[in-house]
Amino acid sequence: MVTEVQWDNPASLLKLDQVSKVYGEGETEVTALHPITLDVKEGEFIGIVGPSGSGKSTLLSIAGALLSPSKGNIYISDQNITSLSEKEMTDIRLRKIGFIFQFANLVPFLTVKEQLLYIAKLKGEDKKEASKFAEQLLKTFGLGHRMNHYPNQLSGGEKQRVAIARAFMNNPDLILADEPTASLDSKRAREVVELMKQEVKKNKKAAIMITHDEKMLDVCDRILTLRDGKLLRENEV
Template sequence: MEKNKLVLENISKMFGDGDTQVKVLDQVSLQVKAGEFVAVVGPSGSGKSTFLSIAGALLTPTSGRILIGGKDLGQLSPKHLNRIRLEKIGFMFQSSNLIPYLTVRDQLLLIAELTGKKKKEAERKADELLERLGLSHRKNNYPENLSGGERQRVAIARAWMNNPEIILADEPTASLDSERGRAVVEMLADEVKRSQKAAVMVTHDKRMLDLCDRIVYIEDGKLSEMSA
């Protein structure tokens, strides 16, 4: 097992052309080990979401290197990058981004189908996750019939469906009240330890930071460590 599941080395990101170029990230480096839950905090416009998008291979850095499970993403073809995103990374966003015409259970089964999982195995995994997250009684419901907290728990289950090595969460509690937000982050922290995943969470909510192993601060595109 790789000690560091996620490695970002000297990542810089520029947007724009010529004289209008803006440097959003400036020589940022981070290593996240198996079983480690890292929070990224900082003011609006500091580069947090760009950082997370690059970590998840959704954006290409202008310079620098990203390694997931020891593989340098810069050396992979677009096809292989898609497989990495589907199989190695679980994404969570501030809005649950559920598909409105799919039931709770089908949201999870779609992820398994995209990676070619056997139907019976996928159904067993989906039912196991929904039970663990207290959603079994909602498995045939559509997103419009769920509360905000339930929708975010479905998003967690979907992110875990393919047992990813890395979990990336962008403001996962933004649409939730304090109690439901705390419950969501506790679930994330528990899964990171239980399954030895590596997780990075971008958050504005300082009340959740005690659940994280490390806190890094980003401002003006630069990253620095904070004490938890």
């Protein structure tokens, strides 16, 4: 079970202020995302559901500074990142955001520990400190005995846990997960999601998880629904 942690006046780690996304112009114009306002606080683990093509991945890409909105503003830890240069956006992604995808996408020629250390190398962190932190994360995710193994020596669940540990390696404020359990059986999926939430709560992060797996929704603090590019109110179905 995940231990719930509460704080007074938790900080906002992600704010979307009337953010929308439109592709094309005139007769070819398609609205992928209607104006959305969302505030995600530290310690929150939010689930987003909705049918395919509802705008979930677009929303996650905008929140993760991978895609620029057509209108509106994006704030990460109260910093408006909407108009930053591509170089500055890359720096935000490296320092502030951790990504988890449906497939682990591990580098086949790197060991489990090296997968994490590569992130630290990109940030230019001290090697000794990075090594200690990587080992700590891997132990937290039950991978202490797998540090020197390669991806082809891991099970599917272990690979995904490596991917999650890697997402936490840059000590991000915000974790964004796109169908992180789609390739796992229900038991492993549950373990992975609860581990994610545990780290979010313990370290005052925030997380958004897109999922089609209704069995994972009870782990979430809030469940938001997207339909036709519109974010429904939390009591709407």
